[in-house]
Amino acid sequence: MSKPVIEVNNLYYRYPRSNDYVLKDINFSVEKGQFLAITGENGAGKTTLSLILSGIIPQAKGGKMHGNVIVCGLDTQKEDLAVLSQKIGIVLEDPETQLFTTKVFNEVAFGAENLGLPREEIIKRAKWALKVVRLEGYEERHPTMLSGGQKQRVAIASALTMRPDIMVLDEPTSQLDPIGTIEVFEVVKELKQKYGMTIIMVTHKSEEIAAFADNVLVINQGELLTFGTPKEVFSNKEVIKKAWITIPQVSSLYLDLLDKGLQLEEFPILPEEGVRLVKQKIS
């Protein structure tokens, strides 16, 4: 086992002017090259957690934080945000609000400009990032004129120019149509496989968690409810009920058959598994 790239120890956090902790006693770690999905109800603290991982909370937003979060060996509470942003990039939920310049190329270059890198280096990086997200040829376009999936890919490219090792994506596909969702997932898959990046994704979509994630972390009312593989989490009835998780349809099929008195050999989370297990029983 390699050394974790993210370590979260006894994390507690409350926002400024608030007495309630929105995150309580969170502990977990993520290894390099892993895909971790974070799920749970709206308001459970998922977005707050992703902002803490990237150091924006508490550094830019204030509030009270206990415990520590170590990303690539750096303490997110103390390390300079300029340094942190080159280790961990973040893509937010709403594709509209995170794009604020008037040209795709400027948008993508913005972060590297802030780092004060040489101009040629920035241009090289921005071109590379647009290639990775498959948006070459869109350099001069206005970000607001793109489709939802394209906007989210511009946002991913904007984080990529900082050359981070870890990418945090906060519900990147919740507002996208099916094609936009597929576009984003294909890019994310490539970041993991081709570039060995660690991926943290906040999402409600269990069928995608089953297909892509190595581990799932479930947050419920600010507390860590469970951490495990998608199979472990989706087969845990108590967790599913408490956190209102909709399991993949293939898993529901397993439970439905079980109720009727037919038990498949194992608990499936992928459709191909389900098809194979059903065929085993009836042919």
Next chain:
Amino acid sequence: MEGLLFGLVICYRLLTLILLMPLISMTTEVNQMAIGLVKLGMPYKIAYTATTALNMIPSLEEQVRTIMDAQKLRAFTVFEEGRIHEKLFAYPALVVPMVIGAMKKSMLVGVAMDARAFGCKKTRTYIDVIRFTTKDYASLVFLLTLIGVLTYFNLFC
């Protein structure tokens, strides 16, 4: 009477300013404007904050239109058929969600900028290079003359 007129003049001056804002963002690329301001010596944090705010105007307009649609869909006809005093009371209802929307949006834009290390270094690089060209000098001379003439008329006529 004079006071009322003076008040009206001030109101219309403000209104002119507000109505001209979209003209700026439509004719000048906001990013270039920010760089221009920085070149003139403004700290880049302030320059970017100001120009990013300009960039948000179109989305605020759209927000107002959405609320007006939502109201129409619930049989609200004041904006089309109402009397002036009814309209006067209807407008404030549009302001509240607009302000909340703008606040939420600016907070999110702030987070998006923080995430990309905005403001972390004293100086930043600009990939866009802007230079003063003959056209710029010409328009500068034109504008200065215009201001001069207007001031002259204001003071002496």
Next chain:
Amino acid sequence: MTNIIRIQNLIYTYPNGFTALKGINIDIKKNDFVGIIGQNGAGKSTLLKNITGLLKPTSGDVIVGGLNTKHTSVARLSTKLGFVLQNPDRQLFADTVYNEVSFGPKNLKLTEQEINERVEYALGYTGLSSVRDKFPPALSAGERAKVVIASVIAMKPEIIILDEPTTGQDNRGCYQIMNIAKEFHKAGHTVIMVTHHMALVAEYACRTIVFCKGEVLLDGSTEEVFSQPEILKKSYILPPQITQMGSELSTVLNRKKTYLTVSDLSKDIFTRYQG
């Protein structure tokens, strides 16, 4: 059955010259539950705005409950059909939930007692009675969406039109919103829903219309539509997971059927297992 909505040769061109709808013909029966799917920019929202009268056809006609939208005000139409716009956060404007929901009935110039009754009815319908005095933006995302639906229910429409009602919702919110739509349909009313969520269409919609580039690509019972994955692929739509599994199991099940829900498929597997 009567057609409560008739759309004939509807063409809509935006002022900038973009033609979003290129000759649409759709009749919708009373008490139908229609799902409308297709990628962003396919013309779905433009269609909804034409049905509700917010936009008037460039050519062709839209007739709602016998009224041609060309000659009818949005206000008049609002008692026939309720339109729940996308994204609740962009449209809530009142200071309390009660005032938000009573806004429509007040515009209808009803008596105070009637207004009160309608608001109570709508709040009860959506399960919001306990938050009636709260400031809408301070509520949870699920509650905010329900406030918007309640405001439309209070108009007592015969048709309800939902534009991506579950976007940005978690599973609980999604479930609650769909339950409200289901109740409304059960009471004999008509529901039209635009969504990207295929499992919801499969589970709730009786009829499904697929839009692609301003035209109707497919229109039929939800089963018929989801039985044509090759055509759906053209507009980048994938049928729900359970439908795809059903078609892969069709040979061992010895049935050529389009499965829309988990219980449909599980029933047939179990019967085959026993027999």
